Amino acid sequence: MNGLFRRGGVWWARLAIPEHLRAAAGRREFVQSTRTYHHEVAKVVAASLIAAWRHQLLRLDSRRMDERDILKLVSGSPLLNGDGFLSLKEAAQASGLPESELLRRVQRGALGLHYTVPHANGNGYKVPKPDLEPDDPELGIDAGIIAPNFKGNSAPASAQRINVSGQTLRLVDGALFAGLLLDGKDAVTGFVLRAPDQAGVRANASVANVVKDGQRLEAELAPEKWYFPDVEFTEVPTSLLLVAKRDIESIRVELAAAVSPKRAEDARKAVLSSGTEKKHVARAPEKTEKLAGKRFSEAVAIYCEDPHGLSRKLSEKNEIALRKRALLLFAELMGDMLITAIDRDILAKYLYEVLPEVPNKPNNLPGDVTWVENAEGSRRKATMKEIISTLEARSWTVNGKTWQKITDAARDERRQWLCNIFVWAHESGYIGANPAASFLGKKIIEKRKKGSKAGGERTRNPFSDDQLVAIFEKGRFKSGGEGSHAQEWHNVPV
Structure with missing residues (x-):
């Protein structure tokens, strides 16, 4: 200790x-x-x-540390500048520190773990921490809580309905899960997140002493709030856990100060003598210059024509044209920005906030929605923004029926297509870190469980008293079973 x-x-x-x-x-x-x-x-x-x-x-x-990691540590990386988040792997690559070192800092409470809430888990409640019921009143809330039942009458009166889809929030028990990951676990589940909008003053909040102009003042601080989703989090792989850029840069600066100038110079000479740095410098400019200064739409055009790009996966011209139009939707809705300016936060905003507002099967919409008149009186095809604006003005009603928004399956398909172009650009050496790395293999679709209706409500009846007795008479529920089941029940949001 x-x-x-x-x-x-x-x-x-x-x-x-x-x-x-x-x-x-x-x-x-x-x-x-x-x-x-x-x-x-x-x-x-x-x-x-x-x-x-x-x-x-x-x-x-x-x-x-490896000599190349020493150079990364001392030199720094532009990927660590500014706000935003990186996956543990990206942060390790940018800072020169191993993932295990970052996790040890999380375990000590010196670094926070974050998670971007998927659309499927975006609706839920935020509850002030002091209003939660502790599992053990003597040990307090930090030793574990009894998760509120928002479907019954046991939820705290202070619980507020909230939507956090696409927002990146901090894990409450990051230190606990860091220990599990260091022990070999490759995913986490049953975690709770800190809710946003925690700043401000609240009645009956905790009191902190503040010294100003030589006088001690009492300032009320808003209590921390925790987020409980309607649909509990399934297993989240390590690749989707994030750390703040600013936190990693602060750690890098701290560690770099402990590296002597001689140690840094010895590392630089070792890398140069091995030829690693020379080879990198010799071939990197040719590729990076190909996309340097290129807009996303220009990068899409190169991707579709490159033999190692889209044409490697698709051979039919009409299929390539269809995929190209789908990719260019990002440029239309988010702006045709430089591809090197696109980061993880921009992609998260597109996938979780902007893309869900696109209509399903827009090609089937009637002409009065998909065509608009110019000032000269001529007609042209409407942009997706104009189509969405028209549908919103009509409350999404077309010919007396509600037009549906894009399905989860279609969104997931477009997510994969968008990730593929960044994988290609990164593996080809055209860009540095891959901003879409944390979205690879991350399905937007929330698979419905058997016995569920289309709307997501379960049709299965609650367990009867006899069934509950039969379940909890099992040996594992009496003795604790294999490991620490009893300790983890109360941390799972329901």
Whole structure:
């Protein structure tokens, strides 16, 4: 356990050494007396000691890194600039740090894990943390909660209906899941997210002391809110867990400061002598210049003509033309931006907010929707934006019937097509990191369970008392079964 502890009335500082560095450090932990009986003084002394120990561990860790990773760590990456999020793999590649190191920081609470909420899980409730019922009142909410039943009368009165489709939210128990991932798990489930819009003042909120102009003031802070979706999260693979760019850049700067100039120069010479850096520099400009300064529509044209691009998968010209039109819908609805300016957040906005508003089978719409008149009186084909605007003005009613929006299956198909062009651009060396990497294999479709109606409501009746008794008489429910089932029940949103 890190921090302070008492021995004979004197406060001591302690810092556990990560297992992978214990052999290099020659010990399991750092321990030193603060030489004081006063807790407040001890905290100041301990903070200084622990900072020095962490600096030693950073130097030890940097010696274990590959020379190319050392250069990444010292030089930085434009991918880490600004706001936004990266997958753990992307963050590791950009910073030069292994994913395991990032997960260890999450486990310590020094880094947050985030997840972009799919459309299928976008509707739910946000509840202030203090209003949740703890599993064990003596241990408090942080030791586990009883998930509210929003379909009954047990939901807190403060629960608010909310839609967070496409929003990237932070995992409440990120440290817990980081430990599971470090133990070999490749996916997480049963997690809770922090709800957005937590800023502001709320009555009966927690109170913090603030010093201003020499006076101590009391400021009310809005309590943290948790998000519970109507449809619980299924297993989420590690590739879809995200970290904030700014957090990774802050960690990179901290670690880079522990790398001596000599160590950085030795790494640069080692990379140059191996020929790795020279080869990269020699061939990268030829490809990157091909898409540098190109708009998305121009990149689509190159992709459709490249023998290693779309034509490798499709041979018929009409199929290629159809796929091209589908890809160009992104440029029409999001703007024909530079392909190098498209990041993960832009793709998430398109997939989860913009694309769901496109009509289903637009080619079957009548001419009074798909054609518009110019100022000169001539007619032309309407753009998708104009078609959507016309349908919205008519409340999506066409010939007395409600016209449906794009289906989940069609959206998922377009997601895959959009991912494919970025995979091609990345693997061909035309762009750096792939902004669509976290969307690969991520289906938008929420498969309905057997016994469900088209609207998603289950037709199965609740379990009877006899059935419940038969279920919970099983041995695993009495003894806890294999592992920690009982500890995890209350964290699963229902």
